[in-house]
Amino acid sequence: MFVFSFFRIIKFAFQDLVRNFSLSLMTVMILVLMLLSVNTLIAIRALTNEATSWVKEQIDVSIYFSHDASEDQINEIVDYINSFPEVVSAEFHTADQELEKFKQDHKNSPTILSSLDELGENPLGPTLVVKTRDPGDYEKIISSLSVPEYEKIIDAKTFGDTEVVIDRVQSITTQVERLSFTLSILFAVIAFIIIFNTIRVAIYTQRQEIGIKKLVGATNWFVRGPYLMEALIFTCISIAITAGVVYFSSLFLDPYVSIVFQKEAFLTNYFTSNIMWLLSVQFGAVLILNILSGSLAMRKYLRT
């Protein structure tokens, strides 16, 4: 009997889906629109994260050593800086490398280059370029070097000049991340409410049929079964359509994104490399939401 009922539930689900085609289409469309909104937000978050991390990457601190600093003293400071867990990289440049870089950076400024020639000797000392995970960590690195024993061998630290800019960047990126997170929550709540009500309306339009089935002697599960099966089918269809639209939209948008971020196929790579968790989380969320809202809506009509 259970096997017969199970097959009948599947059959009724497909039958209802086809015979209530306009209702099914509307439900799937709303699910797809909501999923697309969520995926758009996911894409915006990915782009925002990429943008903020790119901005953070542009910030570094240069520690300029004096000409008197010995190799041992410089190595000691390099090792000391590298011992900080916040430090992502500490790149050491010799005085000659710094001079070469300076010439390269100012190759279009003959006045500066001729002034350099007039000096006759390399005015630049060895430099350590330090990058940290977070702009907020630079303060810690700089203050750790502000001790009397290092003051004689360190000429300057650029952080002092760029501190305001770093603080500003830190503040902007934090605000962007907060905004993005708040928008995600807001969209999730809107999607939840719309999907919940769509399923409730779909069930409401079939309340009389539910009542009739009960009066003919159907058990609650025999009535509920096809609707739950439909919820599963709606979820599968809407996830498949959304995945397709997101993939092709990513392909279309990637050339424009690459102009800004200098990365090929950024969005496509992001979605394909996260496809498993993105699909499974969205599938799970929509299915649970469908089943939950469907069951709650039906509970009232199953009482007859």
Add this chain to the structure above:
Amino acid sequence: MIKLTNVSKIYDKKGSALNGVDLQIDAGEFVCIVGQSGSGKTTLVKLLIAEEKANSGKIEIGDWDITRIPRRDVPLLRRQIGVIFQDFKLLPKKTVYENVAFALQVAGETFGRIREVVPKVIDIVGLGDKMDRYPTQLSGGEQQRVVIARSLVHRPKILVADEPTGNLDSINTQEIIDILGKINEFGTTLVLVTHNKEVVNQLRKRVITIHNGQITSDQKEGKYKL
């Protein structure tokens, strides 16, 4: 077969739909229940199919005490009783065949048995050539015949008809009453709730009159009277 003992049903404090009703209907009987609108006829039907619960008293159908029936057993009870409604209550997205088959499908009948029984029952009610039609493609009389087929297909011992001719013209009314008479002749207990005077007078069966939620008359081969 059906026994009501001091049954009352109250919807609100202003008045009761049924008030201390005692009634016994034996197996194979054909009983007409008559009364004005709002007298409590439909409430009685709802109590018999456990769509409503009595506030007090006892309702027994066969071996079931349906005043104490657990919710999970209600579908089993409904599969034992055929019900015909005035507004048909057919599933609009299912064909004639599927509507009739549904009554067997809910009971877990096999595919083979359904294929064998359903066309026969649809033939009996004269709709053999309209099995693939949807309810909206049928006339009122035809829809009511589908309902009869659906209520008969699982061979119930009791058939409850609540105003089955309320939406029908005189020709269709006669056809439906003839079908109900034949069903009763085959041994099914029939409870006909109606306010159609001609039908009741023509049948000359037991007539129970309900007024203000109470039985005011119970005649063996009676006539319609309020």
